[in-house]
Amino acid sequence: GQNIDQPTEMTATEGAIVQINCTYQTSGFNGLFWYQQHAGEAPTFLSYNVLDGLEEKGRFSSFLSRSKGYSYLLLKELQMKDSASYLCAVRDHQAGTALIFGKGTTLSVSS
Amino acid sequence: KAGVTQTPRYLIKTRGQQVTLSCSPISGHRSVSWYQQTPGQGLQFLFEYFSETQRNKGNFPGRFSGRQFSNSRSEMNVSTLELGDSALYLCASSRESLGTGGEAFFGQGTRLTVV
Numbered sequence: 001g002q003n004i005d006q007p008t009e010m011t012a013t014e015g016a017i018v019q020i021n022c023t024y025q026t027s028g029f030n031g032l033f034w035y036q037q038h039a040g041e042a043p044t045f046l047s048y049n050v051l052d053g054l055e056e057k058g059r060f061s062s063f064l065s066r067s068k069g070y071s072y073l074l075l076k077e078l079q080m081k082d083s084a085s086y087l088c089a090v091r092d093h094q095a096g097t098a099l100i101f102g103k104g105t106t107l108s109v110s111s
Numbered sequence: 112k113a114g115v116t117q118t119p120r121y122l123i124k125t126r127g128q129q130v131t132l133s134c135s136p137i138s139g140h141r142s143v144s145w146y147q148q149t150p151g152q153g154l155q156f157l158f159e160y161f162s163e164t165q166r167n168k169g170n171f172p173g174r175f176s177g178r179q180f181s182n183s184r185s186e187m188n189v190s191t192l193e194l195g196d197s198a199l200y201l202c203a204s205s206r207e208s209l210g211t212g213g214e215a216f217f218g219q220g221t222r223l224t225v226v
Contacts (some may be wrong), residue, residue, distance in 0.1 A: 033215075042115075042201060042217040043154075087154065098144070098156035098167055098201075098213065 004102035006033045007086050012078050013043045019084050020042070020105045028093025032061050033094075034073045035087040042089055046073065083109045094099045113138065115204045115218035125222045129190040132221045136183050136204030143167075144186040144215065145177060148172075148199040160185050189223075197225045 003025040012018040024032070031050040036041035047055055049064035049071060056073040075082055085106050089099040116135040124130050136143050145157040156169040160179035177187040189196055199222050202216035 035217075040218045045214045045216060048214060089154075098159065098169060099146075099154075100156065101146075101154035102151040 002100045006102040009106045022071045022088035026092040031091040033089040037085045053111045117218035121222045131188045134185045134202035140204040142205045144203045146201045192225045
């Protein structure tokens with residue numbers, strides 16, 4: 001089966017840097033996604049990693065280590081609007097085309 | 112271009128009834144996946160449709176079903192509703208089947224409340 005773990009809650013202050021970790025166990029890894037979801041809204045796509053290394057997109061970066069079953073999402077220069085839930089999701093050959101989601105990390109950014 | 116459109120946005124049903132939810136994907140996208148989101152379980156995969164064919168199904172009872180039309184619009188149906196079916200139902204649209212790679216874009220969801 002598949003198992004995805006990420007912290008339930010994190011807090012940070014404006015302007016800071018925060019790292020949200022995600023560990024996973026799958027038998028047929030085929031890519032890892034990060035989504036942002038504000039309360040009452042749809043998840044929005046942030047990043048996709050299938051090879052090891054760091055992918056940078058503006059203030060957001062995502063890292064993947066397939067051998068360790070580990071990923072992190074790095075948010076720089078935090079803003080109040082970054083307060084949201086961050087969802088880690090894995091695609092697994094064993095699960096066909098499904099994305100398997102973690103429970104999400106609720107990030108609260110304060111001034 | 113228009114995003115993923117789900118209708119209705121909110122729905123209240125009573126136990127035992129059935130419900131049909133609709134999802135129109137982004138123009139040109141052929142894959143539609145459905146997810147159930149609850150506070151306790153998070154996002155859980157229901158099924159994916161690609162070119163009118165169900166490609167994969169999650170671990171949900173047979174009361175949950177779906178279909179996809181030739182224009183890629185998809186519907187999901189839940190029969191004999193139970194209180195535990197109260198959730199946010201999200202659909203995700205992607206250009207190709209997720210098994211081949213690529214992003215998935217989510218609709219705003221349908222908030223179903225079963226009373």
